[in-house]
Structures are given as structure tokens and as C-alpha cells.
Amino acid sequence: MAQYIYNFGGGSADGTTDMRNLLGGKGANLAEMASLGLPVPPGFTITTDVCIEYYKNGRQYPDGLSAAVADALARVEDIVGKKFGDAKNPLLVSVRSGARASMPGMMDTVLNLGLNDETVEGLAELAGDDRFAFDSYRRFIQMYSDVVLGVDHHTFEDIIDTYKDERDYFLDTDMGADDWRAVVDLYKDAVAEALGRPFPTDVNEQLWGAIDAVFGSWMNDRSKTYRRLNNIPESWGTAVNVQAMVFGNMGDTSATGVAFTRDPSTGENSYYGEFLVNAQGEDVVAGIRTPQALTTKARAEMGSNDPSLEEVMPETFKELSDVFAKLEAHYADMQDIEFTIEQGKLWMLQTRSGKRTAKAALKIAVDLCQEGKITEEQAVMRVGPASLDQLLHPSLDPHAPRDLLTKGLPASPGAASGEIVFSADEAEKRAADGHKVMLVRTETSPEDIHGMHAAVGIVTARGGMTSHAAVVARGMGRPCVCGAGELRIERDGSGATIGGRAIKAGDMLTIDGSTGEVFFGEVLTVQPELSGDFAKVMEWADKCRRMKVRANAETPLDAQTARDFGAEGIGLCRTEHMFFEASRILAVRQMILAETERGRRSALEKLLPVQRSDFTELFEVMAGLPVTIRLLDPPLHEFLPHTDAEIVEVAEATGVDPDVFRRRARELEEANPMLGHRGCRLGITYPEIYEMQVRAIMQAACDVAKASGESVVPEIMVPLVATVSELRILKARIEAVAKEVFTEKGQTLEYTIGTMIELPRAALTADQIAGEAEFFSFGTNDLTQTTFGLSRDDAGSFLPSYVRAGLLEQDPFVSIDRDGVGALVEIAVEKGRRVKPDLKLGICGEHGGDPLSIDFCERVGLDYISCSPYRVPIARLAAAQAAVSAKKG
Ligand code: PEP
Numbered sequence: 001m002a003q004y005i006y007n008f009g010g011g012s013a014d015g016t017t018d019m020r021n022l023l024g025g026k027g028a029n030l031a032e033m034a035s036l037g038l039p040v041p042p043g044f045t046i047t048t049d050v051c052i053e054y055y056k057n058g059r060q061y062p063d064g065l066s067a068a069v070a071d072a073l074a075r076v077e078d079i080v081g082k083k084f085g086d087a088k089n090p091l092l093v094s095v096r097s098g099a100r101a102s103m104p105g106m107m108d109t110v111l112n113l114g115l116n117d118e119t120v121e122g123l124a125e126l127a128g129d130d131r132f133a134f135d136s137y138r139r140f141i142q143m144y145s146d147v148v149l150g151v152d153h154h155t156f157e158d159i160i161d162t163y164k165d166e167r168d169y170f171l172d173t174d175m176g177a178d179d180w181r182a183v184v185d186l187y188k189d190a191v192a193e194a195l196g197r198p199f200p201t202d203v204n205e206q207l208w209g210a211i212d213a214v215f216g217s218w219m220n221d222r223s224k225t226y227r228r229l230n231n232i233p234e235s236w237g238t239a240v241n242v243q244a245m246v247f248g249n250m251g252d253t254s255a256t257g258v259a260f261t262r263d264p265s266t267g268e269n270s271y272y273g274e275f276l277v278n279a280q281g282e283d284v285v286a287g288i289r290t291p292q293a294l295t296t297k298a299r300a301e302m303g304s305n306d307p308s309l310e311e312v313m314p315e316t317f318k319e320l321s322d323v324f325a326k327l328e329a330h331y332a333d334m335q336d337i338e339f340t341i342e343q344g345k346l347w348m349l350q351t352r353s354g355k356r357t358a359k360a361a362l363k364i365a366v367d368l369c370q371e372g373k374i375t376e377e378q379a380v381m382r383v384g385p386a387s388l389d390q391l392l393h394p395s396l397d398p399h400a401p402r403d404l405l406t407k408g409l410p411a412s413p414g415a416a417s418g419e420i421v422f423s424a425d426e427a428e429k430r431a432a433d434g435h436k437v438m439l440v441r442t443e444t445s446p447e448d449i450h451g452m453h454a455a456v457g458i459v460t461a462r463g464g465m466t467s468h469a470a471v472v473a474r475g476m477g478r479p480c481v482c483g484a485g486e487l488r489i490e491r492d493g494s495g496a497t498i499g500g501r502a503i504k505a506g507d508m509l510t511i512d513g514s515t516g517e518v519f520f521g522e523v524l525t526v527q528p529e530l531s532g533d534f535a536k537v538m539e540w541a542d543k544c545r546r547m548k549v550r551a552n553a554e555t556p557l558d559a560q561t562a563r564d565f566g567a568e569g570i571g572l573c574r575t576e577h578m579f580f581e582a583s584r585i586l587a588v589r590q591m592i593l594a595e596t597e598r599g600r601r602s603a604l605e606k607l608l609p610v611q612r613s614d615f616t617e618l619f620e621v622m623a624g625l626p627v628t629i630r631l632l633d634p635p636l637h638e639f640l641p642h643t644d645a646e647i648v649e650v651a652e653a654t655g656v657d658p659d660v661f662r663r664r665a666r667e668l669e670e671a672n673p674m675l676g677h678r679g680c681r682l683g684i685t686y687p688e689i690y691e692m693q694v695r696a697i698m699q700a701a702c703d704v705a706k707a708s709g710e711s712v713v714p715e716i717m718v719p720l721v722a723t724v725s726e727l728r729i730l731k732a733r734i735e736a737v738a739k740e741v742f743t744e745k746g747q748t749l750e751y752t753i754g755t756m757i758e759l760p761r762a763a764l765t766a767d768q769i770a771g772e773a774e775f776f777s778f779g780t781n782d783l784t785q786t787t788f789g790l791s792r793d794d795a796g797s798f799l800p801s802y803v804r805a806g807l808l809e810q811d812p813f814v815s816i817d818r819d820g821v822g823a824l825v826e827i828a829v830e831k832g833r834r835v836k837p838d839l840k841l842g843i844c845g846e847h848g849g850d851p852l853s854i855d856f857c858e859r860v861g862l863d864y865i866s867c868s869p870y871r872v873p874i875a876r877l878a879a880a881q882a883a884v885s886a887k888k889g
């Protein structure tokens, strides 16, 4: 029989840290900590295999599981010397989820399990504290009823509120043992009324109810959304951890806390964390009480009067520091830790590699490398390429005027301005309509993640640096200010006040997530400095990578940005994008609408000098780096005049009767412009267009080469080729024009002619095409559209629902579909290289900036990737990581 259960605690463990696929991150790390001899409450992990089987078999557990759970529980009983369900000496357990990848707050947890009317008396006796025992019991009923039995948690909150109001109590600390006893009875009545049956008193029934609920929560809506946003496959499943309870709420020598071994926001090498005396773990993250700082230094920096852990429990703080050091040394990474102190005794409840901002990730990787704990290659692997996006975003312009409303906690760095919305649904709706929105909430919960994702930034009134809003915003790279205590939001979401000033939905708000400041209105921002740790990691990444990184750019400004970010050439200059400007579009329309070659040539004559100067500037900026210029590929509908006024404008400019152009525009209208008269089809039917472009490219190249004395290497690229004959004809024409220019200029230079592979037929006949091409660039935008038979322009209306429903793991326009589109790329690579072993291969579709697709490009052996300028650093890092992983196999 497969091993479904792995024990840990009592000085040993069945599992190890590298078993996270089977035990989940939490289970694997609990096992590892137990093996390291750290104080871990004993327990056991039910594997992810059980979860997978459970769903495969219509929510049935494999045979033998219940006996195995009973055995494991008996082992825990032996270690702690207590018995599950025993009236005098009861063992209580926690039941928690734990997937391979961390999914904070998405799945269910039940604490204090094993309490009933009898065991609660035993607990009171053992702890010598009735109040604690009945507080624990009511917490258990509340949590279990919410998570397992589906009773709305408001039911319980209302009961407590009413109870307190009736007695003029204000805080939970006003409640005594008898009060909690009374609340327990009220809770049980409420559950019985809601469910028509009493709250379960059988502890085994409680246990299996909780196990079912945790496995069940793998498929709840918020877990599904989280997985979709974080690319976590559904097939992984979650593990369940059952563990002896330890209590941070057994009086003033007890506490609970969370800590990072380094600052997760800045990466500083100093402990960073929060704790609460006499509290359970959930109280810290829930943001209801404001937690205290771990270290005295942090307390001073926060300007807080509440003592630090270092001050209130110096011995335990010392012990905790030793554990931090041991864990960091063991994992060679910054750890995120949960601990509980039960009547002076320290217990470790969790450790994992801590989530961090991009800035912190870079600093920690560089520091650990310089401390000799990891290699440069390991440092490169420690930074998530997509997270670099956070650094490439703006911060507040220090000179811009601003109107400060309040200051909260700097929960996630970066600056953003957006229109205020008070709900996640509203955030999603307004963002879909193209608005930048700022989500303003009292606090956030996992139900809000879709709105947090849609927002440019998040502000909350409550909660600390490890509250839900802070953790999730950092993970998503959204600027966030938490615990802005002066913020009061109307219950009905109609408006809010900050420090007495009214704000309403739709007002602009600006936040600086690095300082915690919140401003009224929009504040100007500036671009970030990309030096220091960023530059270091990039330098190491460049040493690791094999593929070159180029940019898709048309304008000198974009080309310069791309170079500043480290691009090694231009992989795609979309020449039609050079024509969007108002001053040029007229000539383009004139060319498109012309009925005769003469008409077209006259428009092209106007465009030639414009194109030549564009290319000149581009070659100058790229200073000898390769520049791939794609000949015109305009989906016609993007350039045809849209209004009658525009038609009249073209008619006036050319002296032609507007009716002629009206008719012509109607003739040119296409049912499927994405699959219409575009790309090389246009070049084949109207040779003079490409002739003009090649002339402009060659003249510019000759001029720049002459003026600079440097080599200029134009790569002329033919788009949307389906057959080799298209390329053969166009290549001959390109060569003829080049020759003419060289004769005119009395100068020659090297240039190459290649093609895009963006149609399935081109991929499948790549051997024929390679005979005529010196390079291929995979246009995976069109290749995805044509492989799926999905229009790029229309897919947005239904593709997201496919992804949500799990029909597609990801949007194939974002991350390459390896099985289909990827297979075509592989065929083309293999066939192309068979005919021409030194054929240069690249990619220039949007996938060129997507880390997962970049990994694919590495594996199929492309020479370069090309992406938008702002993604160049991401691509450099992703290419390095792909090379390192490919080397490891
Ligand atoms: C492509 O199709 O992938 C491509 C880069 O070309 P465009 O997006 O301009 O069609």
C-alpha cells in the first residue's frame, strides 16, 4: 500500500524538505524542522496523493486511510502524553492545508479541534484557566462551523457584539470565563438552529469533518482564482497537516507571532516580524489587534510604545534568534516563520522561503552570494523574472506637488494613482472599462483578490505588514498601504473620510507603497534607477544565459529604452507602426486607397524620406547592433479611414473625388482582416510598397555606415509567408533594389533577408523556406491565432472563460501553447536547421517576454528572443534561468 501518512515531531520525521510535491510546502518544512531538532509540535501529513485520489474517485478516500490516521494520531498522543477526546487530559489538534506552492489564506484551517462539553473542562483543569478554555472552545465552534459546517461567520460575530453591547463591554478582554461559557451556549444554539442538528461532539467526527473541508477547499472559488493568477496546476492537490495544538493564548507568558529572517520589503539583513501576547496565530494576520514589533530597533523605527518581544521575553527572543540563524543557514534563504510561545516555551509552527518584493529579492540574493552562502548562479535563480516588473515601475516625483491625507504602513512598494473604488467587484468592473482604480478597503480578505488584481494599488484601514492585503499585494507586485488608521469607510460603501476629510468613489488617490503615504489627487511619478543590486543580478544573469535578448521597437525613444535595459539589438521593427502618427497616416491612406500604381507611387514618394529618416535614427541609436526591419504588415482595417471626414481629408489631399475613395474603401473592407490582404500578400500584389521600404532601409544604412564608420547590419524580414515562392519572389526584388542603392551610393554593406514563421504552413514547410531565408523569426502571435483558429482581435471575449473553466491552463496569447504552437515551432526549427545548420532563429511574438515561453525557446534552441523594451530585463533573467535549468536537465 502507498504511504499516505508521514509523521513528524518528537525529534524525528518521516519526510524531508525535498518532498514538497508529496507533503506540500508546509508538511515538508515541518518534517525538516523536526529532523533538525527544532521544537515542532508533533503531528502528521496526509499526502497530496490522497487529495488526487480523493478527487479522482468522486470524493472517496483510498482504503486504509482511516486506520493510518488513527495510528498516526496514537503516535502523537504518545509523544505529548495526552489523549484525543479524553475528558481529563485532552489532546487538541489543528488541521491545516498545505499545497506544493504557498496559497496564503486561500484554503481552510481549523484550530482547537477535539473540544466538546467534556474535554473543555479537562482543558480548563490542565491549563488552570477556565477563561482560556472556554475562549478556545468558542473559537473552535466559530471556526469549525464556518469552515466545515458552512454557517455564516457573521452569525457568531453578531452574537458576541450583542452580548458585549448588552453588558457595556468594549474589548474581548472584558469577557470573563462565565461570559465565554455563555457565548459557547449561544453559539451551539445558533448552529443547531442553522443546521437543524447539534454541533458535533464526537471528536473523530470533528476530525474527519475538518479533513474533508481542507481537501474540499482545494476546489473552492478563491483557490481556483489564486491558482489561475499564479499558474498553479489543479492537478497538484493539497496535503493536510494534523498537528498537536500549542497555545499562544495561555496568559501573559504566552504569545504568537510571525517573522521574516530578513526584511521582506527592503531585503535588509535584520529580523522583521510581529507578535501578540496572549493570542492565537489567526489574531496576528487578521489585523484586528495591532501587533507589536519583534525587535527593539524595529519598535523604535515605528515610533511605537508597545514593548518588543526582545524586551518582554528576552530569553525566548534569544532562543528564537538562534532558530532563525539555524534555519537560514540550513535553507540558505530568507525564511518566513510562524511561532508560538506557550507559557514560556517556544514552538515552531512553520517555516518557508519568504515571499518578498523584487527589491528585497535582489538584495537578499546579492547579500547571500556575497556572504558566501550561495553561488552567483543560485542567486540568479532566486529572483522571479516577472517580479522585476515592480522595479521597472515609477515612483513619486520628489518635486511634484502633493496633498498628503494620511500615512499608513509601507506594505508593498511602488507608487500608483487611481480612481477610488470601495469594493473588489467595482474594481474589476471599472478596470475592465479601462479605468485605473485604487481599491480602498477597511481590510481585505481572500474574497477580494480579483479586485486587488484589477487595481493599480490598494489601501486598507486595518492590518499590519503581514495582513492579507500586505502579503497578497506584495505577491502581486501592487503598491499597497495598510493600516491607514485614519481611514473610515461607510458601511454601505458610499464614501469615506481620511482624518476627517471626505473622499468619494471616483476621486483620484495616489499612494506610495514604499513610505505608506496616501495623497489626494494624482501625483507625478518618475522612472526608477536601475543600478546596485539590480545591475549585479543582471550581470550574473548575462553570464549564465545562452540566448541573446533583443527588443521589439520602432521609435528611437523605444530603441533607446531597450538599449538602456540591455537589449542586444532590435528583433522586430514593425514598420506599419511608424505610420500611425497623424502627420503620416494621411499618406498611408492615400497609398492604400490609390487605384493605380501611379497613385500609389506618388503617396510612396512622400513616405520614402520619412521612412529613411526613421531608419537612420534607429540605426544610429542601435550603433552597430543588429536591427531586424519587417516590411509592411498592416491589417488593412487598422489603416483604412474610419469616418467620412477622414475620407474627405484624403480626397482633398490628393485632389480625387471623395466618392471614388468611398467606393474604394468599401472594396477594401474585409470580413476577416486578421487573415486578409496583409503581410507579404500586400508586398506581392503591390511591389512598389516594399521597394520603397527597402530603398529607405538601404539608403539609411549606407548613410549611417558612412557617417559613423561603424558597420550597420540591416536584417530585412518578410512577414506572413505561407509558401516558399512568396519569399523567393520578394527576395529577388529586395536584392534588386539593394543593388540599385549600392550603385547609386557607390557603397555596399552586408545585409540579410529572412522571414517570419507565423503560419502553420510556413512551419510545416520550413525546410523549403529555409532554402531562401537567412533567418527565421517566430511570430507566435499570428502562429497562435492561426493554429487555434482564434482571431487575435476577438478572442478576448471568450478566451478568459476558457481559462477560468480550466479548458486551457493559460491564455495561449500570453504563454506559448507548447503542445500545439510549440510543436509547430519545433518542427520548423528541426526542418530549417536540417537544410541550413547555421540558420539564425528567434522569436518576436508577445511570448518573447514571457518567462515560461522563454524557457521553451531555450529548450528548442532558439538563438534569441525579442520582446517589448520594458520586458527586456525580465527576458534577460528568464533566459538565464532557462539556460541554468536546461543545463540541469
Ligand atoms: C506575430 O505575429 O507574432 C508578430 C510578432 O507580428 P504581429 O504581432 O505584428 O502580427
Ligand code: MG
Residues within 6 Å of the ligand: 719, 758, 779, 781, 782
Ligand atoms: Mg504577425
